Amino acid sequence: MKPSGFKALLSLLLWLENPAVAMAVPVEGTFSAGRDCPAYVSKNKLTNPDGARVTAGKAYPVIEADRRWDARWYRLRLPSANPPERWVGRDCGRLQPGAAAEPAAERCDVAGQADAYVLALSWEPAFCELKPDKPECRLADPVAYSARHFSLHGLWPNKSGCGTDYGFCGEVKQPRRDFCDYPPITLDPVRKASLAEVMPGTASCLERHEWHKHGTCQTAMSSDAYFALAADLTRQFNGSGIADFVADRIGRTVRTEEFLARLDAALGRGARDRIGLNCEHGMLVEIRVNLPSELKPGASLGSLLPLAGKSSGSNCGSRFRLDSMGRQFLSRIETGG
Structure with a gap:
């Protein structure tokens, strides 16, 4: 079996045995921040080398969640962060499932874009x-x-x-x-x-x-x-x-x-x-x-x-x-x- 196939099978077996310890799962949608929160590179070590944060009232594309059900963490894309993929706790806002978020320039509910x-x-x-x-x-x-x-x-x-x-x-x-x-x-x-x-x-x-x-x-x-x-x-x-x-x-x-x-x-x-x-x-x-x-x-x-x-x-x-x-x-x- 190829290594990639083995990893996929291992992930599936882990999830079937105990969903709570399963690997992160892909998610499509938008995370609307309800308050300012730190955005971590590692959710386990809580590392945030550049001090990146999500801003209350703004929406971010979601990449994945830490669990298939009852997720505690969401991995978002913050274009201004380095690296841009960051973990944010679920208590910082709410997930709006569906298609990936529209670019901010096309939205009519993102603050700071008045002309x-x-x-x-x-x-x-x-x-x-x-x-x-x-x-x-x-x-x-x-x-x-x-x-x-x-x-x-x-x-x-x-x-x-x-x-x-x-x-x-x-x-x-x-x-x-x-x-x-x-x-x-x-x-x-x-x-x-x-x-x-x-x-x-x-x-x-x-x-x-x-x-x-x-x-x-x-x-x-x-x-x-x-x-x-x-x-x-x-x-x-x-x-x-x-x-x-x-x-x-x-x-x-x-x-x-x-x-x-x-x-x-x-x-x-x-x-x-x-x-x-x-x-x-x-x-x-x-x-x-x-x-x-x-x-x-x-x-x-x-x-x-x-x-x-x-x-x-x-x-x-x-x-x-x-x-x-x-x-x-x-x-x-x-x-x-």
């Missing part, structure tokens, strides 16, 4: 027309900040080829039925109170959804810094003169061209080309502001816009309505009032 950002801003009165049962909409205050300013929906890292589907790059990989079902995030108490003003959706735990879906896809900022930047950009947008412009026109119909011209006047020539308007039922509901891939705290919104890609435009037609808080415009239309 742009989008700042999404809601017109809260229209949002509450569409979703009146949301907690933040049940006690609509006509003098609240959100009644006369655009509100923060989210700051989204985007990746070319994924767009707004770029998300869930951390431990949470699926959307939750209710935003409050997401794990809580830690925010400084002062920061949390400040965020609640510009993001009334915190009453529905919107900040949890935004962090786990979008915030985890960037690697430069903590949750505190991420929301501080998002809140600052929101205030800059409102403070540019846009909020004053809309406040004078609440409850009225506005020509889209007039609004776009105001964007250029407030944020710099060409701003309109990097800002998209979204309307439903003739109401302005959301604005999406394109931003570049590098965002630094304190940067002016006007200086960032020229560095961003162009927007896909508006679906608002030639004019739209700026709804007022608590007036239930849609109900009046449906009842003929």
Whole structure:
């Protein structure tokens, strides 16, 4: 018998006699790291000469497991390690069986690959027309900040080829039925109170959804810094003169061209080309502001816009309505009032 045949037979006999001491078995799939862990060259000696680690939120191709069933170790491929084949304990993440992992460049849930950002801003009165049962909409205050300013929906890292589907790059990989079902995030108490003003959706735990879906896809900022930047950009947008412009026109119909011209006047020539308007039922509901891939705290919104890609435009037609808080415009239309 050839040596290779003998080794295969020996491996099979060992496994049949005692599966727990069988040799490693090939595995196809992906290992999603739930936390940072050392990646060993030898799992028995725990050797890690270059200090290689798997990173929470990232996925790695699996080569083999130490057991056919109830594996305790998985051997992964880490391209940056030397050698790249490394053992990681099963308690560091979870195995997703199946075909070998897609290259990271083709995935839409791997952190640190954003090539742009989008700042999404809601017109809260229209949002509450569409979703009146949301907690933040049940006690609509006509003098609240959100009644006369655009509100923060989210700051989204985007990746070319994924767009707004770029998300869930951390431990949470699926959307939750209710935003409050997401794990809580830690925010400084002062920061949390400040965020609640510009993001009334915190009453529905919107900040949890935004962090786990979008915030985890960037690697430069903590949750505190991420929301501080998002809140600052929101205030800059409102403070540019846009909020004053809309406040004078609440409850009225506005020509889209007039609004776009105001964007250029407030944020710099060409701003309109990097800002998209979204309307439903003739109401302005959301604005999406394109931003570049590098965002630094304190940067002016006007200086960032020229560095961003162009927007896909508006679906608002030639004019739209700026709804007022608590007036239930849609109900009046449906009842003929």
